Amino acid sequence: MKRRITTFLLLLVAGTATAQEALWGGSGIVSPEVHEDGSVTFRYASATTEKVSITGDFLPAERRQTPHGEVTGPGMAAFKPDSVEGLWSYTTGPLPSELYNYSLYVNGIKTADPSNVYLVRDIATLTNIFIVGGGRGNLYSVQDVPHGTVSKRWYHSPTLGCDRRVTIYTPAGYEQSEERYPVLYLLHGMGGDEEAWCELGRATQILDNLIAQGKAEPMIVVMANGNADQQGAPGQTHEGLYKPHTRLRRTMEGSFERSFPDIIDFIDKNYRTVAKKEGRAIAGLSMGGFHAMHISRYYPDTFDYVGLFSAAIRPDEKRTAGVEIYADIERTLERQRDNGLALYWIACGTDDFLWDANTQYRALLDSMDFPYTFRQSEGGHTWRNWRVYLSEFVPMLFKK
Amino acid sequence: MKRRITTFLLLLVAGTATAQEALWGGSGIVSPEVHEDGSVTFRYASATTEKVSITGDFLPAERRQTPHGEVTGPGMAAFKPDSVEGLWSYTTGPLPSELYNYSLYVNGIKTADPSNVYLVRDIATLTNIFIVGGGRGNLYSVQDVPHGTVSKRWYHSPTLGCDRRVTIYTPAGYEQSEERYPVLYLLHGMGGDEEAWCELGRATQILDNLIAQGKAEPMIVVMANGNADQQGAPGQTHEGLYKPHTRLRRTMEGSFERSFPDIIDFIDKNYRTVAKKEGRAIAGLSMGGFHAMHISRYYPDTFDYVGLFSAAIRPDEKRTAGVEIYADIERTLERQRDNGLALYWIACGTDDFLWDANTQYRALLDSMDFPYTFRQSEGGHTWRNWRVYLSEFVPMLFKK
Numbered sequence: 001m002k003r004r005i006t007t008f009l010l011l012l013v014a015g016t017a018t019a020q021e022a023l024w025g026g027s028g029i030v031s032p033e034v035h036e037d038g039s040v041t042f043r044y045a046s047a048t049t050e051k052v053s054i055t056g057d058f059l060p061a062e063r064r065q066t067p068h069g070e071v072t073g074p075g076m077a078a079f080k081p082d083s084v085e086g087l088w089s090y091t092t093g094p095l096p097s098e099l100y101n102y103s104l105y106v107n108g109i110k111t112a113d114p115s116n117v118y119l120v121r122d123i124a125t126l127t128n129i130f131i132v133g134g135g136r137g138n139l140y141s142v143q144d145v146p147h148g149t150v151s152k153r154w155y156h157s158p159t160l161g162c163d164r165r166v167t168i169y170t171p172a173g174y175e176q177s178e179e180r181y182p183v184l185y186l187l188h189g190m191g192g193d194e195e196a197w198c199e200l201g202r203a204t205q206i207l208d209n210l211i212a213q214g215k216a217e218p219m220i221v222v223m224a225n226g227n228a229d230q231q232g233a234p235g236q237t238h239e240g241l242y243k244p245h246t247r248l249r250r251t252m253e254g255s256f257e258r259s260f261p262d263i264i265d266f267i268d269k270n271y272r273t274v275a276k277k278e279g280r281a282i283a284g285l286s287m288g289g290f291h292a293m294h295i296s297r298y299y300p301d302t303f304d305y306v307g308l309f310s311a312a313i314r315p316d317e318k319r320t321a322g323v324e325i326y327a328d329i330e331r332t333l334e335r336q337r338d339n340g341l342a343l344y345w346i347a348c349g350t351d352d353f354l355w356d357a358n359t360q361y362r363a364l365l366d367s368m369d370f371p372y373t374f375r376q377s378e379g380g381h382t383w384r385n386w387r388v389y390l391s392e393f394v395p396m397l398f399k400k
Numbered sequence: 401m402k403r404r405i406t407t408f409l410l411l412l413v414a415g416t417a418t419a420q421e422a423l424w425g426g427s428g429i430v431s432p433e434v435h436e437d438g439s440v441t442f443r444y445a446s447a448t449t450e451k452v453s454i455t456g457d458f459l460p461a462e463r464r465q466t467p468h469g470e471v472t473g474p475g476m477a478a479f480k481p482d483s484v485e486g487l488w489s490y491t492t493g494p495l496p497s498e499l500y501n502y503s504l505y506v507n508g509i510k511t512a513d514p515s516n517v518y519l520v521r522d523i524a525t526l527t528n529i530f531i532v533g534g535g536r537g538n539l540y541s542v543q544d545v546p547h548g549t550v551s552k553r554w555y556h557s558p559t560l561g562c563d564r565r566v567t568i569y570t571p572a573g574y575e576q577s578e579e580r581y582p583v584l585y586l587l588h589g590m591g592g593d594e595e596a597w598c599e600l601g602r603a604t605q606i607l608d609n610l611i612a613q614g615k616a617e618p619m620i621v622v623m624a625n626g627n628a629d630q631q632g633a634p635g636q637t638h639e640g641l642y643k644p645h646t647r648l649r650r651t652m653e654g655s656f657e658r659s660f661p662d663i664i665d666f667i668d669k670n671y672r673t674v675a676k677k678e679g680r681a682i683a684g685l686s687m688g689g690f691h692a693m694h695i696s697r698y699y700p701d702t703f704d705y706v707g708l709f710s711a712a713i714r715p716d717e718k719r720t721a722g723v724e725i726y727a728d729i730e731r732t733l734e735r736q737r738d739n740g741l742a743l744y745w746i747a748c749g750t751d752d753f754l755w756d757a758n759t760q761y762r763a764l765l766d767s768m769d770f771p772y773t774f775r776q777s778e779g780g781h782t783w784r785n786w787r788v789y790l791s792e793f794v795p796m797l798f799k800k
Contacts, residue, residue: 030643048508108448111511116519117634118641122516130641144638147563151551154572164549172554175670234517238544241518241530244432270575 021339026218029087031115032102032130038094040130042104044079047086050384052079056102056127057384065298076105090314097135099202101127120199122383123191124244132394139391140202146172146213150204152194153231153290155266159259164225165232166263167194167206170271171211171218180272180279182398184218184305186264186390187284190312191246193233194225195312200383201285206391217398219281220271224263226291228255252290252315254323260295264302274398278342282395283307284356297332298325304342305397308379309389310352313361330368332392337370343374343396347389351380363388411795429487431515432502432530438494440530442504443515443768444479446771447486449506452479456782458495476505498784499602522783523591524644536705538609539791541601545612546572548605552594554632555666559659565632566663567594567612569604570671571611571618577733580672582678582798583620585663586790587684587691590712591646593633594625597790600794601685606791615728617798618670619681620711624663626684626691652690654716654723659697664702674798678742681797683707685786686754690715697732698742700727704742705797708780709751709789714759730768737770744772747789 031043044052059075101120104111112119116128131137148171154163175179186203188196195206197203203221210216228250230236250256268275279379282303284292289311296306320326344365365372375392380384432444444452459475479488501520504511512519516528531537548571554563574581586603588596597603603621610616628650631637650656668675682703684692689711696706722725744765748758765772775792779785 017567046509090499106509106511107507108508109446109509110514111506111509112526114510115524115643116641117517117524117526121517121524124515125510126517126519133640141640142636142638146475147554149553150548153549153575154547165547170722175553238542239534240541242514243515244517326755 001257008117019338029115029214031113032128034130034132038097038132039092040095040132040135041089041091042079042113043082043101044088044106044113045086045128046088049088051107052088053077053105054079054090054102055129056100058092058098058100058102059204059384064307072264079349090386095132095139097132097386099129099131099137099140101129105125106188121195122200123246129290131226136388137358139248140205140387143203143212145208147208147390148204148211149356150198152236155263155270158257160228160255161261162231164230165194165236166225166266167198167223168267168271168350169207169221169223171207173218174220174272178272180274181218181220182274182279182281183222183267183271184397185222185224185280185282185292185303186393187224187226187282187288189284189286189288190251191244191248192288193227193230195221195233195236197221197223201390203390206387207394210391210394211343216241216394218381219398220273220392222267224260224264226256226288227251228253242352252287252312253319254325257295257298257325271298274391275306276356277301279304279398281307283345283393285309285310285389286310286312286381289313294325297329297336300335301339306344307393308346308358309386309393310348310354311346311358312354313357313360333365333368335355337368341371344370345375345393346372346390347375347377347385347397348380348381349377350377352385355382408604413719426664429515429568431513431529434530434532438497438532438534439492440512440532441491442479442496442502443482444488444504444506444513445486446488446506449488451505451507452488453477453492453505454479454502455491455505455517456500457494458498458502464633467592474502475612481610492684493667495532497532497537499529499531499537499540499787501529521644522593522600523646533664536788536791540605540787542605543609543611545608547608548572548604548611549596550598555670556580557659557662560628560655562631564630565594565621565636566600566625566666568608568631568639568667568671569598569621569623571607572617574672576622578672580673580674581618581620582679582681582795583622583667583671584797585622585624585680585686585692587624587626587682589684589686589688590651591644591648593627594623594635594687595636597623598619601787601790603790606787607794610791610794614795617800619794620661620667620673620799622667623659625654626688627651652687652712653719654725657695657698657725659690661692661699675754677701677704679704679798681705681707681743683709683745683793685709685789686712686781689713694725697729697736700732700735701739706744707789707793708743708746709786709793711746711752711758711761712754713757730761733765733768733770737768741771743767743777744770746772747775747785747792747794747795749776749777749779749781749785751778752785753781 029043029045033041053076055076060214062075079090082089113128151168168228171284227248228246233246280303282292289308296303428444429445433441455476457474462475479490482489513528551568627648629648647685673708680703682692689708696703715726
């Protein structure tokens with residue numbers, strides 16, 4: 001027996017037992033490299049390239065001409081040939097701790113950084129990301145703390161007549177516990193889906209870290225899909241691998257809002273929840289803020305905490321005329337005020353194209369003596385702000 | 401009140417309430433477009449581009465010279481200028497139903513297709529994917545059937561002294577049921593991690609579809625991380641957003657295998673499992689096949705079903721000398737044989753660089769009268785084969 005075994009021994013070196021596919025096109029370049037002082041070096045290897053540039057939200061915004069008119073977007077910076085033949089590089093100055101997005105332009109053609117596998121999808125656009133730690137970036141990074149579970153589940157919506165996909169975060173310790181947990185319903189914007197808050201919003205890391213630091217109560221976070229036309233995110237349903245787009249018919253016209261009790265019912269039946277008003281929060285960004293505003297006032301005594309992040313605060317009359325859930329705004333807001341709320345939190349950046357709409361909505365609330373907290377920030381309608389808003393909102397919830 | 405509401409009404413068109421970031425760099429191009437006959441058109445828009453090519457596993461393999469010698473890889477094909485100014489395109493002939501991978505070369509620079517957000521990561525390489533339906537591709541597609549839940553959880557491994565991330569599939573109906581379910585432990589290859597079987601192997605879709613068709617029993621699938629040096633996949637741990645690589649120290653040297661009872665214990669404590677031999681299967685690809693082979697014989701009477709997919713079947717003596725779990729191969733295989741197994745399934749492609757190792761391992765089993773089933777396939781060490789093997793293996797498990 002010994003000999004037989006020896007004869008087939010060691011035909012291979014263990015290190016070669018890798019997927020052949022992965023061997024094609026790999027490169028030894030490290031890019032980006034985040035240095036101790038917060039500066040970052042990007043590298044690109046090509047002997048035949050004439051020009052490499054980078055665009056990203058760590059560069060000052062620039063106004064520029066496009067075929068569609070003048071737009072403001074992130075700035076550009078040029079790589080320089082490195083001392084190593086065929087290597088290009090660009091190094092930033094020290095950057096504040098943050099999560100950043102970027103893309104490369106190689107000979108004028110936009111591309112992802114081939115040395116960076118970390119990409120995020122915002123609707124149909126993929127960009128590379130990196131994190132500069134030390135401050136806020138630490139909150140968006142996976143830390144060596146107890147981790148919650150992130151599940152992609154399907155629930156049945158009788159109202160919409162289909163199964164729908166939902167992302168559910170349960171905090172570390174949930175499975176080992178017999179306690180009941182409060183629930184934050186966290187909603188995405190137009191063109192987003194049930195992936196957005198974890199992928200772009202770093203919700204998993206923010207919750208894990210705030211809970212581990214004792215700054216937030218352990219809570220369940222339910223990230224629903226707010227597009228009534230979608231059963232789930234692009235590529236995750238039987239509609240196949242289609243190109244994501246924002247041309248969705250049933251958004252901000254009542255369908256999702258009317259079906260919201262289906263989600264609450266599913267969560268309360270399937271999780272150990274504090275199934276009453278003081279155990280529920282609802283928040284959303286942009287369209288999700290619109291949803292959170294309407295849902296929270298339409299279903300009375302359901303949510304004790306409401307967060308409107310850069311909320312697309314007002315309905316489009318063409319779509320909402322005659323829709324019950326958008327009617328009687330005054331009466332339902334009054335009822336919401338009179339029922340009492342633990343927190344009604346409105347956040348908006350001064351550069352946000354929804355600033356004026358939010359200002360006017362606050363004027364309405366003021367005129368009604370509707371109590372709310374306003375958080376003014378810098379910047380505009382960006383995930384950078386929404387991560388900040390989530391990080392500030394979550395510690396205010398469910399305080400015992 | 402009515403007037404006040406009207407004054408802030410309709411400042412925005414709902415359709416503009418989208419993330420600003422996503423608006424930069426979007427394009428209206430559809431690529432790839434899969435036609436009814438299985439042919440596929442790829443498109444690329446650029447007025448300044450001189451050459452666009454595509455490489456993908458639907459093109460015949462080619463041998464070519466590289467700086468590292470002659471290698472065989474997927475072929476290349478050239479786009480042609482389209483009748484639309486500035487648009488390039490390439491259309492294949494009808495392709496067999498399958499999931500395919502590809503990348504573009506634009507003026508000689510490798511890039512992802514900017515119109516296709518569906519990318520998969522194989523170690524440090526990202527490639528676009530598309531599916532041609534009608535046959536096998538349907539099994540890899542999300543269908544309108546009941547869907548299981550996919551959770552990313554963390555379990556504690558006392559043996560490795562850390563928390564570790566694991567992907568767990570529970571079949572549709574699990575949460576509503578009170579029944580116990582059998583468990584398939586499904587292991588990745590060198591350089592892979594707990595993401596690989598769902599991302600590259602389409603395990604979620606294969607299981608959902610086979611179960612819905614009545615071809616497979618409902619089962620839990622546990623996709624563990626087989627790299628003892630990793631707590632989880634790159635980017636998912638406190639080691640940050642580092643570049644994935646295969647230079648892992650503790651693989652195929654006993655650490656993961658020794659810690660395997662930690663996973664089984666976690667699963668049996670946290671899920672309604674059939675916690676005995678007839679309720680357990682273990683399978684893996686390449687390094688995962690090596691793990692499945694050693695784990696299944698070392699822990700007696702634990703698994704009734706074993707699947708070795710393109711298994712890296714033999715240990716590297718330099719790493720395994722003196723390691724208890726790799727010793728006494730004959731005796732433990734004899735015990736495994738004598739205990740009896742429901743299925744010992746070995747699959748390998750004729751072009752696989754591990755073909756000879758698998759042939760010799762089968763000769764050993766033959767010499768021992770160890771019963772096994774051998775599935776010879778075409779092709780090599782590829783995810784295309786591993787998806788096929790999983791699709792064939794799963795229906796043989798846990799038959800009542």
